[in-house]
Structures are given as C-alpha cells and as structure tokens.
Amino acid sequence: MITAIIERVIRFRWIVLCAVAALAALSVYALRTAALDAIPDISDPQIIVYVKWPRSPLVIETEVTEPLIKALAGSPDVRALRGTSHMGFSFVYVILQHPDRRAAVRQFVTERLNAIRSQLPADADIAVGPNASSMGWVFQYALVDRQGNRDLRELRLLNESVVKTALQSAPGIAEVASVGGLEKQFQVKLFPPLLSQRGISLKRVVAAVQGVFEEAGGRTIEVTGREYQLRGGVGSWNIDDL
Numbered sequence: 001m002i003t004a005i006i007e008r009v010i011r012f013r014w015i016v017l018c019a020v021a022a023l024a025a026l027s028v029y030a031l032r033t034a035a036l037d038a039i040p041d042i043s044d045p046q047i048i049v050y051v052k053w054p055r056s057p058l059v060i061e062t063e064v065t066e067p068l069i070k071a072l073a074g075s076p077d078v079r080a081l082r083g084t085s086h087m088g089f090s091f092v093y094v095i096l097q098h099p100d101r102r103a104a105v106r107q108f109v110t111e112r113l114n115a116i117r118s119q120l121p122a123d124a125d126i127a128v129g130p131n132a133s134s135m136g137w138v139f140q141y142a143l144v145d146r147q148g149n150r151d152l153r154e155l156r157l158l159n160e161s162v163v164k165t166a167l168q169s170a171p172g173i174a175e176v177a178s179v180g181g182l183e184k185q186f187q188v189k190l191f192p193p194l195l196s197q198r199g200i201s202l203k204r205v206v207a208a209v210q211g212v213f214e215e216a217g218g219r220t221i222e223v224t225g226r227e228y229q230l231r232g233g234v235g236s237w238n239i240d241d242l
Contacts, residue, residue: 045099048129049092061085130175156181
C-alpha cells in the first residue's frame with residue numbers, strides 16, 4: 001500500500017507539488033485572517049450589568065439584583081438571566097439568544113436600566129459592561145520603567161491617560177482594562193473615642209469629606225510672576241470641630 005502511494009506521488013509529482021503549494025498558500029491566508037485570541041473566548045454571548053454598592057450580599061440581592069432581573073426579563077432575544085451578589089457589588093449576566101442581536105439587546109438593557117433607575121438605591125453605581133467578556137483577550141502588555149524614574153502610580157496614570165486612550169480609538173477594540181499599578185487615593189482614619197469627646201458623629205465626618213471634593217469654578221491670579229488657580233469647594237473642614 002505504501003509502495004503504491006509513493007509510486008503515484010512520483011508519477012504525478014507536479015500535481016502533488018501544486019497541491020502542496022496551494023495548501024501552503026491557503027494556510028498562510030488562514031493564519032493572517034483568522035480571529036485569534038490570547039485566551040480563547042468560550043463563554044456565552046452575553047451582556048454584563050455591574051453594580052457597585054457598599055452593602056452586604058443579602059441587601060444587594062434584595063435591593064439591586066432581584067429588581068434588575070425582573071426588569072430585564074421579557075425580551076425575546078434574551079435566553080437566560082443570571083445574577084450573583086457579593087460583598088459590595090453585584091453582577092447580572094444577560095445571556096443572548098443570538099450573538100448578532102447584541103446591539104439590540106444592549107439598547108434594551110440600557111433603556112430598562114434608565115426606566116427603573118429611580119427604584120434602585122441612589123448611591124449605587126450601575127454600569128453596562130463592554131461588548132466583550134473577560135475571556136476575550138487578544139493582547140496583553142506591560143509598562144516597565146527600566147530607569148526607575150516613575151513609581152507604580154505614575155505608570156498607571158501614564159497608561160490611563162496616554163496608552164489606553166490611543167488603543168481605545170483603534171477599530172475593533174471593545175475595552176482596554178488596566179491591571180496593577182497604584183491609584184491615587186485619600187484615606188481618613190477615624191478614632192471613635194476622640195470623635196465622641198468632641199461630640200462629632202460619623203455622619204457629620206462623611207458629609208464633610210464629601211463636601212471637600214465638590215469643587216466650584218474659580219479664576220487665575222498672577223503673583224510674583226507665577227499663575228495660581230483658585231477653586232472654591234462646596235463644603236469645607238472646620239479645624240475647631242475636629
């Protein structure tokens with residue numbers, strides 16, 4: 001059997017060579033046009049609704065997750081609804097019946113969220129995820145400062161303000177997610193005995209902190225050759241109170 005195959009290959013070698021060349025060209029074309037993922041996306045076609053609310057899972061389940069599932073039910077293009085509640089956040093997965101109906105279902109989800117927003121907690125942060133899942137990565141990069149002139153906070157800020165903005169403008173990119181680095185934050189450490197001595201409640205401290213970060217417009221003044229920007233805050237700290 002093997003001898004017969006070898007004889008036919010030798011006899012029709014030009015046909016075999018042409019077939020091999022055609023298959024090689026077809027392979028190169030497939031490699032250049034095939035949609036390749038760094039991590040293959042094996043998840044269902046879905047739209048994710050993310051809710052961030054600093055409450056317990058039971059409260060989030062009752063006040064957020066269940067109302068969202070009830071509001072999103074009823075679309076013929078939705079195959080299933082799945083909700084999970086955790087400490088401080090909730091996910092609602094809208095599983096699509098047909099992947100090509102993603103735009104229509106996303107519009108439906110957005111409209112339903114706007115319709116029931118007044119029924120949900122006012123301080124809950126609700127967002128609709130991008131048109132991609134966490135399994136659909138196509139590229140992963142890292143910003144490394146080999147000279148050691150920037151810390152992790154500066155590298156993340158550089159990625160958010162420059163690199164991420166440029167990548168998101170490229171066609172076909174659904175999301176650019178930042179992982180790692182440090183984000184700028186302010187921490188207020190409270191000592192209950194001291195607050196109790198001054199007669200200050202925790203609610204009053206929270207209101208004062210929120211007021212500090214609410215700014216109003218201002219103007220620019222010039223002093224000794226330097227320009228200074230003036231800003232006005234809606235709220236302010238009272239040193240005598242603290």
